[in-house]
Amino acid sequence: MNDRKHIGYIENGINLDHIPHGNAWYVMKILNLFNSHSQAGIGLNLPSKKLGSKDLIKIENRVLTQNEIDAISLFCTGSTLSIIKDFKVIDKFILELPKVVHDVIVCPNKRCVSHQHVSKFNTFVNRKDITIVKCHYCEKEFNIEDISQYKF
């Protein structure tokens, strides 16, 4: 099926495609779409040759900061981000796992000092191909799947 049929074209803004199935929610929360005036199209459970099933988000009149891209990349590694101007794609890149994410993850370690300040996590993929996030402050490592609280 053609995604454009479902949620229309973007004149100026962004198109985030190939979001792993179910992760569009994180993008909506990170970009605070629920409380913004930007028009957005959300596609959930769309068929994808690469992923089997994917999500997709298009947002009109929205630019992303690097911190927002890093935060989104944590949940959308491998997704395609297109920057659109006058209906044309002027830039397009694949999101990579960010090395560091600032103030996105709430450290699961209740005794971590980040609860009194800001959070900062380093990320890497371990030998079992699992994405690990390591708290910059308490130095504890967590499987990304076990993170249940975020700052957005």
Add this chain to the structure above:
Amino acid sequence: MQGLISIADLDKNKINEILKLSKLFKDGLRKKTLDGKVIASCFFENSTRTRLSFESAVVHLGGSTIGFADSSATSLATKGESLADTFKILSCYADALIIRHPLDGSARLASEICDIPVINAGDGANQHPTQTLLDLFSIMDSQGRLEGIKLGIMGDLKFGRTVHSLVEAVKWFGMQLYFIAPKHLRMGDEELFNLKTSGIQYSFHNSLDEVAHELDCLYLTRLQKERFVDEVISDTYKVNLASLANVKPNFKILHPLPRQEELPVEIDNTPYAYYFEQAQNGLYVRQALLDILFTNGSID
């Protein structure tokens, strides 16, 4: 100037430099590197050995200390001042900050906020790098070397802070490790994997008796009874005179202290007891650390 937050911040050369200088201080070296310097010694939780040995080291090097051993009288505790502001203020009155705080990562945070070097004297369950340095120094000083040492580590290997830091550091020195702990308190898989990739040999044992005759040093950790499933098992991880019957003449017992029943006082009178000298070594190691910091402008 860069202080010391984590043992992982140091490489083998730097650790060796600190240990060699520690030996010189132990052998009587006198220096006044901190003449005219003020060192803030801020302990937000209790400490005996770490605080006093740090403060003694400062005085031996000709410096002065300010600070507190009880944070209950600070604005942090009584007026709701933020931790970040508290750290910033501490850095206004001293040339370096020695800090112990119960929250994990607090020393790293302090080092990012303060304009002066910060030395971590223990941040919750996370790091205690100067303890690791004095543990290494104690092994070296009691055995004359670090390379090839057969080191037994007994007790709670899963949750013990000093054990994790020590194991992180021994990877530099090709020691052979004997882990003596019940299955549920053994070291985690990732840590063991890191040891393996560093070429460190290790083995698991259920009691000291199995391996006591092979060891050069035994590093004991405090026995936290609640971690053991029953008293019979916890008894297995205590040292007693019988378990020392066949040890090598150079064998030494190390313990970060304070001790509980895992290390009975009857052991104190054996030639194997090294833990009080180990505590004293803390003075020399901290002197060396402060001397390097203020001579070179950085520890790492």
